[in-house]
Amino acid sequence: DIQMTQSPSSVSASVGDRVTITCRASQDISSWLVWYQQKPEKAPKLLIYTASNLQTGVPSRFSGSGSGTDFTLTISSLQPEDFATYYCQQANSFPYTFGQGTKVEIK
Amino acid sequence: EVHLLESGGGLVQPGGSLRLSCAASGFTFTTSAMSWVRQTPGKGLEWVSSISHSGGSTYSADSVKGRFTISRDNSKNTLYLQMNRLRAEDTAVYYCAKDLRLYDGGGICDYWGRGTLVTVSS
Numbered sequence: 688d689i690q691m692t693q694s695p696s697s698v699s700a701s702v703g704d705r706v707t708i709t710c711r712a713s714q715d716i717s718s719w720l721v722w723y724q725q726k727p728e729k730a731p732k733l734l735i736y737t738a739s740n741l742q743t744g745v746p747s748r749f750s751g752s753g754s755g756t757d758f759t760l761t762i763s764s765l766q767p768e769d770f771a772t773y774y775c776q777q778a779n780s781f782p783y784t785f786g787q788g789t790k791v792e793i794k
Numbered sequence: 795e796v797h798l799l800e801s802g803g804g805l806v807q808p809g810g811s812l813r814l815s816c817a818a819s820g821f822t823f824t825t826s827a828m829s830w831v832r833q834t835p836g837k838g839l840e841w842v843s844s845i846s847h848s849g850g851s852t853y854s855a856d857s858v859k860g861r862f863t864i865s866r867d868n869s870k871n872t873l874y875l876q877m878n879r880l881r882a883e884d885t886a887v888y889y890c891a892k893d894l895r896l897y898d899g900g901g902i903c904d905y906w907g908r909g910t911l912v913t914v915s916s
Binding site: 719721723729730731732733736737742774776777778781782783784785786787788 | 831838839840841844853855856889894900901902903904905906907908909
């Protein structure tokens with residue numbers, strides 16, 4: 688199985704900050720990388736697919752980059768509604784696997 | 795508007811069975827691949843099983859293979875997960891999710907239900 692490792696596991700930031708989350712795959716997954724946002728007691732929400740494509744309706748302050756094994760999710764200017772947990776997931780091959788999550792907390 | 799509503803969760807003893815359902819609306823169910831993803835309390839996400847639009851292809855995680863069966867009824871716009879020989883480690887919130895890509899899908903879940911809690915305990 689492909690292992691997905693996110694860092695950091697948590698980050699404290701203020702409104703307006705730039706936040707970067709990284710995700711590393713244990714093998715080459717090309718651009719088959721997905722990012723989700725999850726708020727407490729809610730289902731995950733698709734943010735970015737195939738590494739850099741923004742899902743319809745997602746604010747442009749979210750962006751994704753990378754290919755192969757190393758990927759990044761960037762929030763250019765953190766907003767109050769962005770405090771949540773973010774997960775990466777590889778969609779290259781079964782079984783699809785998720786990172787352990789990165790919690791973005793208020794500083 | 796896409797709507798996915800899971801049902802069928804609850805408390806079950808180890809070794810027991812449950813069948814989860816997911817009623818879908820607001821999109822063309824018959825051309826959409828679907829998946830079940832679970833989340834253990836306080837932990838992360840685990841993909842469980844996927845099924846192609848026709849039901850002709852299914853894939854399951856090793857942790858549930860031989861115990862869980864994914865299926866669908868396109869005439870009822872409903873997805874199912876039959877769970878047998880349940881274990882304590884199957885305790886989780888189970889989400890139904892629609893795949894972004896049509897037909898055979900590809901592991902990109904663009905819509906999720908609210909989830910149903912399955913608790914396996916004596």
